[in-house]
Amino acid sequence: MKPDTLSESGYRVTEDADLSRHNSFRVPARAQWLIEVDDARALPEVFELGAVKSSPVLVLGEGSNVLLTRGWPGVVLVPAMRGIRILEDRGDAALVRVGAGENWNEFVHWSLGRGFAGLENLILIPGSVGAAPIQNIGAYGVEVREFIATVEAFDRRTGQYVRIDNATCTFAYRDSVFKRDPDRFVVTAVEFLLPRSRELVLDYAGVRDELVAMNIDDPNHAAVAEAVMRLRLRKLPNPAQIGNAGSFFKNPVVPAALADALLRANPALPCWPATDGNRKLSAAWLVDAAGFKGAREGDAGVSERHALVLVNHGNATGAQIHALAHHIIDAVDARYGIRLEPEPRIV
Ligand code: FAD
Ligand code: EPU
Numbered sequence: 001m002k003p004d005t006l007s008e009s010g011y012r013v014t015e016d017a018d019l020s021r022h023n024s025f026r027v028p029a030r031a032q033w034l035i036e037v038d039d040a041r042a043l044p045e046v047f048e049l050g051a052v053k054s055s056p057v058l059v060l061g062e063g064s065n066v067l068l069t070r071g072w073p074g075v076v077l078v079p080a081m082r083g084i085r086i087l088e089d090r091g092d093a094a095l096v097r098v099g100a101g102e103n104w105n106e107f108v109h110w111s112l113g114r115g116f117a118g119l120e121n122l123i124l125i126p127g128s129v130g131a132a133p134i135q136n137i138g139a140y141g142v143e144v145r146e147f148i149a150t151v152e153a154f155d156r157r158t159g160q161y162v163r164i165d166n167a168t169c170t171f172a173y174r175d176s177v178f179k180r181d182p183d184r185f186v187v188t189a190v191e192f193l194l195p196r197s198r199e200l201v202l203d204y205a206g207v208r209d210e211l212v213a214m215n216i217d218d219p220n221h222a223a224v225a226e227a228v229m230r231l232r233l234r235k236l237p238n239p240a241q242i243g244n245a246g247s248f249f250k251n252p253v254v255p256a257a258l259a260d261a262l263l264r265a266n267p268a269l270p271c272w273p274a275t276d277g278n279r280k281l282s283a284a285w286l287v288d289a290a291g292f293k294g295a296r297e298g299d300a301g302v303s304e305r306h307a308l309v310l311v312n313h314g315n316a317t318g319a320q321i322h323a324l325a326h327h328i329i330d331a332v333d334a335r336y337g338i339r340l341e342p343e344p345r346i347v
Helices: 040-048 050-054 104-113 207-213 221-235 256-265 283-289 318-336
Strands: 004-006 011-018 030-037 057-059 072-079 084-089 093-099 148-155 160-165 185-195 243-247 271-273 279-281 300-302 309-312
Touching: 011 040, 030 040, 030 050, 040 050, 040 148, 040 185, 050 072, 072 185, 104 221, 160 185, 207 221, 256 271, 256 279, 279 283, 283 318, 300 318, 309 318
Parallel strands: 030 072, 057 072
Antiparallel strands: 004 011, 011 030, 084 093, 093 185, 148 160, 148 185, 243 309, 271 279, 300 309
16 A cells, blocks of 8 residues: 555555544554545545555544554544535425534534524534444433434445434444444444424533523523533533543443432432433442542543543553553442443544
8 A cells, every 4th residue: 555645546545643643532552554535435445455454444533532542553544524515405404414524513513503403512522523423422411313314334344335324323322333333334424404493402400500600591502502612611621731532431321220229328429311211320420429530540530620531641641541441440330339331432
């Protein structure tokens, strides 16, 4: 494979690539090859390249939900397809196709700027549009699955392009068919059905109070976007200033009987209803109560602002952050009998 810019072929190849700027933890790691694909039509050719056929392939968007514990001994493939296009305008809603390489937050701004409603609670989530369906990104009471009509992808198993409808994506809390089968699909574009009006979602803790603090008593979609931005900027450490991947653990979903028993012993533990009669518990509270908020092992640490966010204070390696995560998992398990599961992909 020739390391060079092969823009006319729809992809660009870099040999021995530095991944430290391709992961929001900003841990050091290198890949043997980095291939940025601008044109989805190049994917069959890319997967026929000798180096791609003979080595492992890791698909990476903007790297804001991965922990690289070592270098990658093969190909890192970045879907970089751009473009936002209205495919069909139905008046009360429109079908919008977005390239996988578009930035999620820029797309949210695009949608609000054109009078579409609904994505305001998902503002400021880092990452690419192509990654949004992978873990069904969610925040402040809304999940992206509510807007996804179709995911366009390249199926690495069959070498075919596929269109996957919403039901087939089997979205769940921080989960989808893509997350369960991580080496199968390269998402190339996402088609969203965006409404022009939609009831505001204000019930997530903090949103109404933030609107009051902004002196807004009759909020619209733009005001909710502003409130969510203010909350996020206050609560979460900024990856541009300190490496992190957002929540490091998923909120555990447990049977109601187990939640009730834990609540009897720990009345302050936040607990929400989940699907199938289960309950979702606050992982942040568990990590905080186990004494880890602000903890540090060398440059690997837990944010002082939010107990669910592991951070790189400067020179931590992915392996050190991974070791800290395991110490937290074991401590929370020993104290509460709950084994936390990481949210980011551990590479
Ligand atoms: P990456 O980190 O590059 O990849 C994540 C996973 O998706 C990997 O398994 C990768 O292989 C796969 N992948 C990426 N792109 C593709 C593709 N095109 N085709 C196939 N597979 C692909 N998430 C939330 O849900 N809610 C939040 O509120 C939230 N807040 C965050 C706050 C901060 C400060 C940070 C750093 C992260 C936060 N996250 C949140 C996590 C992250 O923003 C999302 O998971 C985001 O979708 C990751 O996008 P990415 O492009 O960086 O994906
Ligand atoms: N809490 C603590 N200590 C802390 C922080 C929080 O005890 O240091 C407790 C508080 O009681 C708080 C509760 O945890 O009320 C919930 O905290 P928060 O509202 O910050 O939400 P979260 O459950 O920690 C989830 C998502 C976030 C998303 C927010 C807002 C997961 C794993 N995380 O966090 O997503 O932005 O809700 O919807 O579901 C991400 O996935 O990377 C992410 C940041």
